[in-house]
Amino acid sequence: MNHPRTLRVLIGDDHRIVREGLKQVLAEAEDIAVVAEATTGDEVLAQVRAAGSGALDAVLLDIALPGRDGLDVLQSLKREQPDLPVLMLSTYPERQYAVRCIRLGAAGYLNKSADPDDMVAAVRKVAGGGLYVTSATAEALAASVGGHAPRQGTEALSHREHQVFRLLSQGLSVSEIGARLGLAANTVSTYRARVLEKTGARNDVELALLAERLARGAARP
Known part of the structure; x- marks a missing residue:
């Protein structure tokens, strides 16, 4: 057997x-x-x-x-x-x-x-x-793959932009994110600006609220 x-x-x-x-x-x-x-x-x-x-x-x-x-x-x-x-x-x-x-x-x-x-x-x-x-x-x-609408919000973020979004929403500063990801602070600032533009958030507080809303929304069936 x-x-x-x-x-x-x-x-x-x-x-x-x-x-x-x-x-x-x-x-x-x-x-x-x-x-x-x-x-x-x-x-x-x-x-x-x-x-x-x-x-x-x-x-x-x-x-x-x-x-x-x-x-x-x-x-x-x-x-x-x-x-x-x-x-x-x-x-x-x-x-x-x-x-x-x-x-x-x-x-x-x-x-x-x-x-x-x-x-x-x-x-x-x-x-x-x-x-x-x-x-x-x-x-x-x-x-x-089947949708015709362009990706929007967090779906439009690149991998690195998404990393920065997640860390910003956790309350980390630009310098702390740079140390975590091995990036210069000005590079992180550039990613942060792209994240704000793509998500429509005006600041880090709104990013954190967006992350919380996404988590709550996905918890619904």
């Missing part, structure tokens, strides 16, 4: 309680083993490189990692190991992030509050070479 091959997973999340919860959920599946953990983007990349090509079957990656955020790490992983599936995890709304993640090469996007059965199914799907999308993500993808 053939036994299913154990799927080897790395979890990248800076919150211990989240990692422990994910491990507990995945431990219920006999064919999935969490073989590595990382708390920062640089640790994720270091562990993947140390493991070598083919050693991992999937990476579960938080978007909001300290230092290099998950989207930056995702891009690096896809350059270095394009065949390694990356399942993005987040507390952010799917409408706001799922399409962006998949465009950057993610094999799926899942909210951290997802049902445990969905979490296991997602890991199996991406580790098997598939694309895991919820119905909400599928709708967002369809709208992004």
Whole structure:
């Protein structure tokens, strides 16, 4: 009798309680083993490189990692190991992030509050070479490729502009964002100006309110 091959997973999340919860959920599946953990983007990349090509079957990656955020790490992983599936995890709304993640090469996007059965199914799907999308993500993808209207607001932001938007909405200053992203302050100021123009916000307070509205709106069915 053939036994299913154990799927080897790395979890990248800076919150211990989240990692422990994910491990507990995945431990219920006999064919999935969490073989590595990382708390920062640089640790994720270091562990993947140390493991070598083919050693991992999937990476579960938080978007909001300290230092290099998950989207930056995702891009690096896809350059270095394009065949390694990356399942993005987040507390952010799917409408706001799922399409962006998949465009950057993610094999799926899942909210951290997802049902445990969905979490296991997602890991199996991406580790098997598939694309895991919820119905909400599928709708967002369809709208992004099938809609004729130009992208507006936060959807029109580039990857770097979106990073700056997210950090501004969290209350970080231009200099703090520059240090976090490795950018000069005047470069961050340029991105900030583009973010304000594209979103129609007049200042950082309005950006924070916009981010809060987006989160509340996506929480509705």
